[in-house]
Amino acid sequence: METAIVPRNWIVAEFPTPAGLLEAAQTLREGGLTDIDTHTPYPLHGAEKFLGLKRSRVPLIALIGGIVGGVSGLVMQWWMNGYDWPLNIGNRPPFSAPAAIPITFECTVLFAALSIFFGTLALSGFPRPYHPAFDAEEFRSHSTHGFWLSIALPEGSDAQNASGKVSELGASLVKVVQEQVE
Amino acid sequence: MSDSRFPLPVLGDEKSSASVEPEVVSAPQSEATTVPDHGYHKSYWRSLEQKLNPEKYKSLNAREFPPNYFDVPKGVDRREFIGLLGASMALAGLTACSEKPVEPILAYTKNPEHMVVGDPLHYATAWSLRGVGTGLLVTAREGRPVKVEGNPEHPVNKGSTGAYDQALTISLYDPKRGQHVRRTASATKPGDIVTASWRTLREQLVTQGAEWAKDGGEGLRFLMEPSSSPSGGDLREKVLKRFPKAKFYAHAQLNHDNAIQGAELAFGTALHPSYALEDADVVVALDADLLEPLPENLGATRGWGERRSELSKLNRVYAIESRLSITGASADQRLRLKPSEIEGFARALLAELGGSVAGLNGLSAQPGRTLSDTEQKWVKAIARDLAGKPSRSLVAVGETQPPVVHAIAYAINSALGNVGTTLQLHPVLTHEKYSSVGTWYPELKEDVDAGKVKALVITAWNPVYASPFDLDVAGLIKKVPLSIYLGSHDDETAKVATWYLPAQHTLETWGDTRAVDGTASIIQPLIRPLFDGQSEHDLLSAFLDAPEQTAYDRLRAFWSGKVGLGFDAKWETWLSTGLIDGQTVPAQRPALNARGLSQALATAPAQGSGVELAFVPDYRVFDGRFANVTWLQEMPDPITKLTWDNAAMMSPGMAKKLGVDRESVIAISVNGQTLEAPVLPVPGYADDFIALPVGYGRELFPSGLPLGGVLGNPVNGGTGFNAYALQTSAALGFVSGAQVKAAGKTYDLALTQDHWTMEGREVSFSQTLAEFKKEPAVEESRGPLPTLLAPVVYEGYQWAMGVDTNRCTGCSACVVACVAENNIPVVGKHQIHRFNREMHWMRIDRYFAGDENEPEVINQPMMCQHCEAAPCEYVCPVNATTTSDEGLNEMVYNRCIGTRYCSNNCPYKVRRFNYLHWNGEKPALEQMAMNPDVTVRARGVMEKCTYCVQRIERTRIKARTEGRPIKEGEIVTACQQACPTHAISFGTLSDQNSETLAWHKDERRYDVLHELNTRPRTAYLMRVTNPNPELA
C-alpha cells in the first residue's frame, strides 16, 4: 500500500461506454502510464486484457488452503483417536479411514474457503474505506452506472497535460484529485 | 458375602450406640451423597433438632399431622441436600467457573468398633411379615442402612429375598412415616389433637395397670399383628399372668387361616404348610401362588428354580387358577377356573385318585357340579401323573380357597406320601392361631357393646382400613375409652384411636422372629430410631409392673433365661450368623383324620353364580402396608406391568363382552356396595371373573403434585381404588354374583409395557421339552456371525452374565434390588404414563404367546447386554461410553453431554436418560438410602446397568491388595443376589469352571437379537416347558 510523503496526484475520468473506457485504458497504458485502473459497477468482459493483468493468484491460494485443511483434518483424527488415546469403541478400530472421510472433506472445504475469502481481501488490500478517487464526488457513480478510469500520476508529472490527454480519449468528465496525507 | 461370619453389631446398649450415628467422614467416594454437617450429638435425631432449633422443634410438635419431608430434622436435610447440590453443581460443571466451597470434614469423636470408614458393614438381622420371618443381611454405610439382602446362612431363604424385603430401606426412610406420639382428648372428638410423649403414655399405663390388675384385666384387649417372636410370646405370657382376663387377638386381612383350618379338618391339628419343591416332580397348584416371593415361599421358590435348570431334572407344574399369577405364568400347563369352581375340581381330583391311591378310597367326594370335558380330561391326566409320583408330587392350595379344599389337598398329599417330603407341615408358630377378622371381631364387639372393654391396644397393621366394609372396626375402636394404636403411619386407624404411637421400623428395633420352619433369628437395629418410634414389645412391657428395660436388655434377659450358661458366647454367634440355634421345629407327619374330612366333604360346595370377584394381594403393596413405598409402587406388576395403581383385571373376552377396554372405568356392585375401577384386560383370566388387588385407594397418600413433573417434582403417584370396600367378612377371598357395567369414564394406567406379544419376532424363545429335543429353536441365535471387524482379544477377567428365562418367575425382586443398589430415582406415575421415562436399569419384559385365554408367558429380564460390538458406543460423539479392557460397556456420567444417540441406537433400549433432575427432587430423608459407591446422576446424563461395577471394583481392590485373583462367585450383582430362583449368574468367562461360562455354553443359550451381531456378554437360556402330552 502506498504511503507517500509527497501527496500524489490522481486523475479520475468518466467514460460514456465500457468500450470507450477500455480503449482509453489500453491507449494510456501503451502511453507508458502504469498505475491505471478501471472502476465499473460490474466486471467488464476482457477488462484484464485491456489492463494487461496477470492471471489471478486466488486459485493457488485456494489450493494451498485446501491441502493444508485436508491434511490437518485427517492427521487430527488419526492422532486424537488412533494415537494419543486409542479407546475400544464397540470393538471398532480406534482409527478407521472410512469414518475419517467426512471430517477430512469438511476441513478441506473450510480451510480452502477461508483462504479464498481472506486471500482475496488481502490481494485487494481490503478493508480500505479510503481511496483518493473517492475525493471526486462524481466518482460515486462508479458503483452504480458510471464507467471510470483512474490514473495515479507519477511524481512531478503535469496533471493538466495528463488530464488533457484523457479527455482527448473521449472522457465525458475528467478530474484531478490529490491524495490525502496522514 | 464371601465370609460366613458377619461383624458383630456396633449397636448395643445406649452407651456404645452413640457411635453409629450416621455421621460420616466424607471420604471422596461418598461425597456425592453425603456431605458432613455440623455437630452430632448422642441421640442423633431428636435432641439435635432441639439443640439446633428449639423453636422449630416446638412448632413441629404442635403440628396436627406429622411433618412432611420438608420438616425432617435439619441435620439430614441440609447435609443430604447440599450433598446433592454439590453433586449436581460439580456435574453441571459450574465448579469450573466458581470457587468450590471449602468442605468441612468430620471425624468420629470415638471410633466405633469394626467400622472402617469408607467400607460397608454387613449386619445379619431379620424381619417378619404376618409373623413369618426372613433372614436378612443389611449393608450399612457410615451408620446408614443402604441395602438389604438375604442372609445366605438362613436355611429357608438361603440369601434370596422378595421385592418387599428389598424395599425395606426406603420404607425406613419414608418421609410420610408416623413421627410423633399423638393423643386425642377422646376418640369421640377426634378434632382436638395434642402431641404427647411415649413417657406420658407409659406412666398412664403403669398407673392404670394397677387398677386393671384388680379385676384381672377384665377390660384389656390386645389386637396384635401376627407374630412368632419368642420374646414377644414371653411378654404376652407375662401380661396374661398379670391380667388373666385380658384377651389377645391377631388381625391380618391376608392370612393363613384357611390352610390352618384345612389342616384341622384333615389331621385334627392346626398346622402350617410349606413346600419343598426341589423334591416335587409333579406340582398341582390350586389357585395357589407358590412362587410369590413371600417369606414363607422363598424356600419353595428356590427349590422350584433348581428343578427348572437342567432339562433332565425338569419338573411339571399344573396351575389351576382364576387369575394369572406368577405361578401360573411359570407353570407348564394352566387351566383357568373361577375361584368357586376350584373346589369342585379338587373334589373330582380326590374322587379320581380315590380309585388308584390307597388311603383315599374311603373318601367320597362329590364335585357338586358337572365338570366340563376339559376339566375331566385334566382331572384324569393329573390324577395319573400324581399317582405315578408317590412322595415326589404335591398338591398346593391358595390362601383364599376354603378350608375344605386345603383339607382335600392334605388328604391327597398324605395319601401319596408327600407329607414330610414335598409338603412340610409345621406347628403354627404365631402366638394367635388365627388372624382373620371373623375370628376376633364378633367377640370383641360383644364385649365393647357390653361396655366391658376399658382399653384396646392395637399393633395389627391398620385394621380400620384393612377390614371388610360390613364390619365397623372404626366405630368399635371409637367406643373404647382408651385405644392405643402402634402403627408405621399416622393412618386411618390412628385417626380413630385415642393414642397413636409411631412404630419402630424393623431396621430400628431389637427383637426376634421365627421363619416358617421355626428357625429363629435376632432382629437387630442398624440405626437409632429416626422418630419417636416404639416397638410392640416396648408397648407390651408397659403393662407389666416391672421397671422399664431397654429393648436390648429385655431381649438379652429373655434369651439368657432360655439358654443359661455360656449365653454371651452364643449371643455373639447368633448376632453374627443371624441364626439362633436349636429353634427349628421338626416337620410333622400327622395321620389323616378320615372321619373329620368326610364330614367336611359331605356338605356340597357352594356354587358361584354370575361374575365372581376375587380380592387378591397386590405384588407391590401386599395388603396395603407398602402403599407409600415408592420403590414398590414404581416396580411394574410382574404380570400386567402396571405401576402406581391397581386395576380391575379380567379376561379379554369378558372385557369385550362388557364393551370396555384398557383404562375404561367400570362400576362393580355386590352386596349393595358399588366401586368404580379402571379395567385392565389380562390374558389367561377366567371369564366372568374380576381380580381386584387390595391395598390401594388410601386417601392418606394423595397422588401427585402440580404440573405432574413436567416442570418440577417428578414423583407423582397414582392412588387406585380400595377393593376392601366390596369385601364382606363372610367372603374374604372371593364373592360371586357381582353386577358390572361400564361407567363411561376412563382412568390413566401407567404401564411400562404396552405391547404384550412378540409381534411375530424371535425375541425370546420357548419350546416344550419334546420340541426342544427334536429341534432346538435357538441354534440360529448364538455363536459368531461373519464380520468385517478385526477380533478384539480380551485378557484377564471377562465379565459376563447369564439369565435363565426358564427359572425366572418375573417376581421383580431383582428390579427393586437394582433400584436400591444403584441409586435409581423414582419418577412417578405421570412421567411413566405420559413419557415412558421410568429409570429402571433392569426391567422384565413379559411376553404373551399363543391363545389369549391359554397364553404362554415368557419373562425376559432385560438390562444392559454389555455388547462387545456395542452399537451405543460408536455413535457417542464424546467418548462417554466405551468398552473396558474387561469387556464392560462403561457409561461415564461426567463426560456425557446427553445427546441420547446411544439410547436411540441401542437395539435393547436399556439405556435410561435423566430428563429432569430426579434426584434434586428426592426428599432429603430418602436420600439417606443412597449408596455412596454409586454416582448420583444429575439432570441430562444417560445411565444404564453397569453389571454393578462398583461391586466389581471393590472386590478387585480387595483381592489385589491381598495379592490373589478374584474368586468365582466372589462378585455378586444386586439382581443376582436378590433372585429367589437363582435365574441370574455373573462371573468371568476367563475362568474355565465359572458357572456363567457353563451357562454361556448351555444348550439352551441364545443371544437376544443375535442377528445384529452385537456380541452381548449377557447370554439367555431359553424357556423349556414340560407339559403333559395327554393335555397337549
Add this chain to the structure above:
Amino acid sequence: MALFNRWTNTVSRLSVVVLFGTPVVLISLLMLWVRTPYGTKQYREVLQPIQFDHRHHVSDEGIECRYCHTTVDKSPSAGIPSTTVCMSCHAQIWSKSPYLQMVREAYFTDRPIQWRRVHNLPDYVYFNHSIHVNKGVGCVTCHGRVDEMPAVNQVAPLTMGWCVECHRHPEPNLRPLEYITSMTWKPNGDPETVGAELAKKYNVHTRTSCTTCHR
C-alpha cells in the same frame, strides 16, 4: 470530499485483526488458566480450626502417617483421626495447653472437630487409598512434603490428566512398601528401572478404563 479519511484504512484493518483475534486469545488464555495452580487450586494453605502442625508431629515427633490415618491401607479413605487418637497422647502431654482446648472440648462433649478439606476430588471420581498405598505409591507422591507444611496444602493438580499420566506410566512413582510413608525416600538409581522392578514385584498393572475411577 471522501466519505472516509485516510486514517480509517489503518483503523479498519486493525479492527479486523481485533475482531478475529480476541476470541482466539480469550479461549487459549482460559485453557492455560485451568492448567495453572490458580485453576487447580494448588499451593493454598487451608487454615484448620485447630492449629495442627504436621511439621511438628511428623518431623519433630517422628510420628508415622498411619498412626493417625489408620485406614489408609485398608479403605478407600485415609481416615481422619478420631478425637480419641489425639487424646491418646494429649491426655498426658500438653493436657492443659490452650491450643488443644477445642480437642478436649470435642472429646468431652462428643462433638467432632470440623476440619476443612484440602484435597477435594470431584464427586464422580472414586479414589481408593488402599490400592495405591498397597501397590507402592507413597504418601509424598501425591501429598507432597507434608512434614514441611505448617498448614497442609494441595501440591498435586488433581486433574484427570494428572491421574491418567501416572496410570499410563506408573513406574517413576513407585517405591518399596517399607518406605511408603517416608517423606525423604529417593530411588537409588534410575527411577524408571527401580520402578519397573517394583511394578513386577508388586504386580502393578494400572488401568485406564473409565470405570476404574468413574462408577
Add this chain to the structure above:
Amino acid sequence: MADPHAATAAMDPLEPVPLIIGQYTDATLTQSLFGHVWAKPTKGWLIMFALSLMGTGILGISVVITLGWGIGTWGNTIPMGWAWGIVNFVWWVGIGHAGTLISAILFLFQQKWRTAINRFAEAMTIFAVMCAGLFPALHTGRPWFDYFLFPYPSDTLLWPQFKSPLTWDVFAVSTYFTVSLLFWYLGLIPDFAALRDASTNKARRLVYGMLSLGWRGSGRHWNDYKSAYLLLAGLATPLVLSVHTIVSFDFAVSLLPGWHTTIFPPYFVAGAVFSGFAMVVTWLVPARQFCGLKHVITLRHLENMNKIIMLTGMLVAYGYMMEHFIAWYSGNVPEWDQFYDRATGNFRAIYWTMMFCNVVLPQVYWFKKARTSIPIMFVVSILVNVGMWSERFVIFVISLHHSFLPSMFKDYVPTLVDVGLLVGTIGMFSMLMLLFLKFFPAIAVSEVKELNHELAHAHVRPEANPRQSGA
C-alpha cells in the same frame, strides 16, 4: 443510453417470458432495485415484523424453559431419544440448502435466471442454518458441556470420538454455515458499495461504506473477485451435497429399522433441495410484490423453480419407493414392520400427509397453468414444507417408536415447549428475513446489471478488440 436491441435481445424464442421485463439503464436499475431499501417501512412490513418478533419471543421463552428445567420439558421419551427437536433441526438444515445450491450450482451451470434470486436464497440459507443450529445445541442434556464436541486440548486428555456421525455433523454444519456466510458476503460487497454511493443519508452511507470494505469496482479487484467467486461456488456445490449427506448419516449409520438405509444420502439431499426451493418460492412471491422487484423476479424465475420443485419432488418419491421396496424385498421382519407401521400405525396421519404433500402435490406442476399461477405456487410451496416436516417426523420418530423389542414400542406426544420451539424458530427466521429485505440489497444488483448489459449486447458484441501490447 437505451439500447434498441435490449428488449428483443432479452427475449428468448423458447422462453416467452423475459428475465428482465422492460428496458433499463444501469442508473434506473439502481433506483428500482434499491428503492425498497431507501423507502420508509410499509405498514405490511411493520405488521409482519411485529408478528415475527412475537414468534422470536416464544422461542426465547421455550429456550429458557428448556435450559432451566431440562429436556424433560420436551415430549422426548425412552425410546424416543430424538423427536420433535431433531425433526426441526433436519427440516431447517434442509431448507438451508436451496440458497447455496441456487447460487453455487446454477452459477456453475451459467444459469442466467439465477441472478435475480441467488442473493435472496443465500440469505435464507444463512438464517435457516442459524435456526437449525439451535436444536443440536439445545437438545443435549447438558448444553453447557457442548464444547466437549470440539477437539480442544482438555485437561482430561480426552478427545471427541470421530467415528460418531454427530461429530461429523458438528464439522459439516459449522463449515456449511461459515462458507455460506463468506459466499454471501463476498457477493454483497459490490452492492454495499453501490448502496454506499447511491444512498443520500450520511449515516447509511457510513454503515454501507464500512460493510463494503472500500470496494471501488477496480478492474484489478474484479479480476481476483471473479475467480474467487467462481472457486467458492465450486467449493460450495459439493459442500451442499456433503452436508445433508452427513446429516443423513446420523440415521443411516445407526442400526434402527427405518434408519439403517443406504439410500438416505441422495434422498435427503433431494428432499433438502425440494424444501429449500419451496421455501424460496414462499418468500419470493410476497417479496417481489412488496419490494417492487417484479421486473427482475419474473414469472420465468418462479416457473423454473417450480420445475425444480417438481423434479426433486419426484426424486424424493423415488426415495420413498425404494425404502418400501427394500423393506419388503429384504424380508427383514423389523424393517417390514416399520414401514407397515408407518402407513397404518398411530402416526399414519402424518405419513399420509407426507405422501400427499411430497408425492402427489408437486405433480400439479406438469401443467404450465399451475407452474405460472401465483396463488397455486404459493400454497403448494407452503404445503411442500409441511410435507417435508412430516417426512422427517415419519423417519425419526416413527422409526424410534417401533424398533426392535416389542416391549419397547412406545408412543410419543409433543409438549407445548416442543411446539413453541418450532413456532419460535419460524418467527426468528421471518424476523431475520424481513430485516434482510429491509436493509440489504435483496437482489444481486451488480450481477443483474451485468446480465442486463449482456442481454443488451446479446448479438452486438463490443466492437473493440485489445491489441497486443508490446509492453
